Amino acid sequence: MTAEPSALLDIHGAIATVTFNRPQAYNSIGLDEAKYLATLAPRITENPDIRVVVLRGNGPAFCAGGDIRCFVSHIDNIEPMVRELLEALHVFLMALRDGPRIVLTSVHGAAAGAGFSIAALGDICIAADSARFTTAYNKLGVTPDGGGSIGIVERVGSRKALELFLATDSLTAQQALELGLVNQVVPADQLEAATADLAARLARNTPDAIRLTKQLVQQSSRTPAAAQLDAELEAMAHCMQTPAFREAISRFVKK
Structure with a gap:
């Protein structure tokens, strides 16, 4: 066996x-x-x-x-x-x-x-x-x-x-x-x-939200504040262009 x-x-x-x-x-x-x-x-x-x-x-x-x-x-x-x-x-x-x-x-x-x-x-x-x-x-x-x-x-x-x-x-x-x-x-x-x-x-989180949130959290302790804020901006801008964000906004508005 x-x-x-x-x-x-x-x-x-x-x-x-x-x-x-x-x-x-x-x-x-x-x-x-x-x-x-x-x-x-x-x-x-x-x-x-x-x-x-x-x-x-x-x-x-x-x-x-x-x-x-x-x-x-x-x-x-x-x-x-x-x-x-x-x-x-x-x-x-x-x-x-x-x-x-x-x-x-x-x-x-x-x-x-x-x-x-x-x-x-x-x-x-x-x-x-x-x-x-x-x-x-x-x-x-x-x-x-x-x-x-x-x-x-x-x-x-x-x-x-x-x-x-x-x-x-x-x-x-x-x-x-x-x-x-x-x-x-x-x-x-x-x-x-x-x-x-x-x-x-x-x-239930989107792949982009998981990936970028994990990335932001892991780098935060070794990244200067200004660079970290820039990274947050880029991550948010990316996520807001995804179909998942559009669908979520649509559901929210309908409520």
Whole structure:
């Protein structure tokens, strides 16, 4: 019998769902899993209909980070392996980060190490009230990966990020919400339905509005005010020339 792939990609209309699919290993990511995720990137980026990408985990956890067994099996020559692993993972992450789609991370159980980083790298994060977020890097004497030095730093700032990476054991979902790492916390038995509802609401936005709003938000912290205002002007002018804007105005006037 053929084993199921380590990640599942399900596309329904404007919403693509990527499910980490190693429940027996808490969806940890080793070399093979990273390579497989990289193969999913073009299937997402080359589909113009996708507006929202949902990341979730199968089984008891969202993602427990790097696969320790993979590290152990390469311990005597680990550098080439970890370079190959992270380069493959980066293909997947950059497709989501830089793409014109909203990435919604849906977290339950453990989000540890790279799992925490990936959860924070999403544009929006929804979590079960029982979820726990653990950086885990300080326990292994390593540095952040999986985009943690991007997403977590953007959400909480550099000082708090340093504390999380170097001196914090774990956060509850409520603590993550208070820090701005999570947008919404729901009862665990309602996470799937709440995620589907939020994804559907996000997908109702036009592709141009999603792409340009995400672009404006991502560049705002490093763009001078005058240049950012110019970018807002150009984005608004573009959106107002689309058929979607004309239809929306027409509906509004009719009301």
